[in-house]
Amino acid sequence: MQKSYSKNYLKIYFYQILSIVLGFASLFVVVPFLSSDKATYGIYTVCVSISIFLSYADLGFLGAGMKYAAESYSRGETEQELKVIGFTHSVLLIFLIIFSSVFLYLSFNPELLIKDIKSDIQIDIASNLLLILALFSPTIILQRILQMVFGIRLQDFRLQKINIIGNLFKIVSVFYFFGLQSYNIVGYFLFVQIVNLSCALIGIFIAKKAFNYDFIKLFMCFKFDKIMFAKTKHLAFSGLIVTVSWILYYEMDSFAIGKLLGAKEVAIYAIGLTILSFFRSLLGVFFSPFSSRFNHFIGVDKSQELKTFYLHILTISFPIVVFPIIAIVIFSRPLVISWVGLEYNKSIEVVQWLIACNVLAFVSYPAGMLMVAQEKLKEMYILSFVMPVVYWVGIYFTLDLYGVASFAIFKFIVFFISGAVYIGYSLSFLKISLYQFIKNQIVPYLPAALVLVVFLYLNEHNFVNGKNKINLVINAMIIGLGVLISFAVSLFTVKALRDYFFQTLKLILPKNEI
Template sequence: MLQSYTKNYIRIYFWQILSIVLNLLSLFIVIPQLSSQPGVYGIYSICVSAIIFLSYADLGFLSAGYKYASEAYAKRDREREVDILGFICFILFCLVLIFSGVMLLLSFHPEWLIKGINKDSNLIVAQRLLLILAIFSPNVVLQRALQVIFGVRLEDYIYQIVLIAVSICKILSVFYFFRPGHYDIVPYFLFTQIVTTTGLLYAFYLTTKRYGISLMSFLKRLRFSPVLFKEIKALALSTFFITLSWIIYYELDIYAIARLSGAQAVAYYSIGLTCLSFFRSIFGTLFNPFSARFNHFVALNDEKGLRSLYKTVLCVMLPPVVFPIIAIASLSKPFVFSWVGSNFSDSVQIVRLLVLSNILAFISYPSGMLMVANKNIKALYFLAILQPVLFWGGISLLFPFIGYLAFSYFTLLSFMVSGAIYLWISLKFLRMNLLNFLGTVIRPAVLPVLAMLLILIPLSAYLPQEKSKLNLLLTVFAGGTAALIALVIYYFTSTIFCDYIKNIYYKFVRKG
């Protein structure tokens, strides 16, 4: 079974690498085109952020249900798995309908959301984008259902292939909607939503063929269950509290900036937010298979196996988390200037701070998954209270002095404080003291990180800073090369990482 799951991890990461390449192409092609009109791009960014916001609209039941669905799959209880899926998606569907209604209302009154839009020529653009968002909001229910169906089986790579095809269509469409003399952002947004819907329907066709779970059978199970509600509500309420906290702490910033500082400020901040969202999407895909596996171990009462896997995850995931973040933070000025131009100079510091806020993700992601798997509700509540209080309390103090830059500073501070708490939880679970943890997990990364800094900080001053795809590719290549050098060094400094790579080679490559 371990060999089978190892191969699934490799398949997931192989297709994720392709997805990362496509995301990079999107950064190179899509964002420069959209950002050529900062005011309109700011409105578009609000709509995109609203789609991300929808992913939290499940009152915690989807996150909790994922745990129970994973356990049901591990016990080969298909009926219970599908019942759980229908129940948690029903909760999400009800909330999405409310969200859709709010977006529909805002499409008639965008001035309620965006400061000064009534005096702007972009009023009609805002109305149409919000209307499209309202119509296609239910797509989120299908997306989350598919994530659960494929995720609990550790076959996310199949769904990723579909999403990659969808992304290719979106990227290619940019050359039509933003050809010379045209800036058709409303038709572009509509097209992306239609393509996404088509991809979701095809993914359900695949679940029908592979698992016997069709779209119709899923919709028939889409209902409230008092029995499942009673069983799941304790964990769901704690994760909902976390979700609500996360929304207050993390997803309302762009709306607050739009209301307090206007669409132009949103455009500048959105460059950093795009980078942060890019890393979050990558980290989510990297860690998600381990979340399902954690739940499998809990279902089988194998704490020793879970502890061993947890330590491995920390060491193996450190390089893909830390090294790219160090690269972008070190090259933030040439990266931003070559990407969207020097008129976005305000975005340089924002990019650096927001990207660095995820530097401890290799600890926080698995620790958060562990708390859910073990139903550590008290710790979940504590973090849920701490983060928004620290974030918005700091902003209220600093905003009058430095404006919307306060959001990026306190995003970083809040992440660092919560990261320290996740570290404490990890130490307690692993039964390690801090010195042992530093020696086992952190020390092997010191030399690779120093090597990156010695390469990139001096190099940053010599990289081109004019807006061009070639210059952006050169900057990304420089950062990627430094990260690759660091990875090679880490292979020799981290015994756990080295053993894991050798294990993959012998199980996946040599045995075919």
């Protein structure tokens, strides 16, 4: 195992920047095409949302497998790593078959998902999307294996290169499937699935070449193993409870809105959900290397180094998470209007609440990973019970009053509650007070946050309205410039961020460790 991973972080974040650029390009280019037909876009959103369940078909065993595989890798136990990955993915395979069968059934009965789907064309679109989803769902097996193999070695950047190329093909294909007054959303979805499968197959080839990884031996480990089951079951079942909770308060929105309010309201909500999902994917990329390092430290019993590393993550992640959220919340109106048009005016409030959900993500993401690494099962159980209860009770009492916005408001409330719990857990782990945390981790960034707010309000007259790609780029550039200025101010007020920034500029020496 490597002694230093600084260069790996640098490579991961370099390709993360490219992913961010492509992600914005995807939002700017793809969504306006898809959203041009509100009813069909609502149907597409519901059908794609159901694919989220594929990510949870492992019943929590992949999360447990990631932890134990990383620990085995840190100790050089290759055979044990293969057994862990093989067993956990065999669980995923079983439930993927079940989910695929459900998707296949729904493809013949799409009206079970969407309230106001009526025309033959809309029924055909929904049926075809669900059929494609059923046929290509096994791709998730290959994707998850690659994420684990590359992830525990902190070689994610190799996989990111492949996915970046795949995303480019997806973006360019939009002009074919939606150009010249055509609206072939089924063909587009099929093409996306083919690209995903191709990227996975290329990833297997790269892993074999780079690590001499024995995939034949790995697939031979796709079987039930009593020892592996006993090792992973407690963490896996706690992960399952967390997963069920997450599905209940995060993934069920589109289905509930589609059933209760109709496809057009799904489309209104989908604009905010798209941005939230985009942020979630970026945060996942940013924090994912740290999860493996937590497990590395635990695997070789280096608790003090883990505390130092964890505190450093909280410090450097604050501006990366919080500043873009502040900017988008303040100026979501021109951003939304220039992106999808005035007909989505109702989406502005939804966007503001949903983006604000991640304001404490600089703590909640690493704290959640640390909680799993330390196997804090009791805390995970309590949080998993409270969050969906608060969410759905709140929606029940406010749906008639706020409509679709109630889903966004209570999603924010639930995220904020969980963030507060994670802050408490972090303080306990680091053995510091809330006062110390605010003084050392937040106060130094307040001047930069103030500069950001002042800059955006001073440039309010420069924001442009009207659905137009140029207008969207202008608005995004103003917001981006404000974020960059605030980040530059932070370099003067936060020593840890400044040190890390200049280490990065020096390309990070091999012996340096974050």
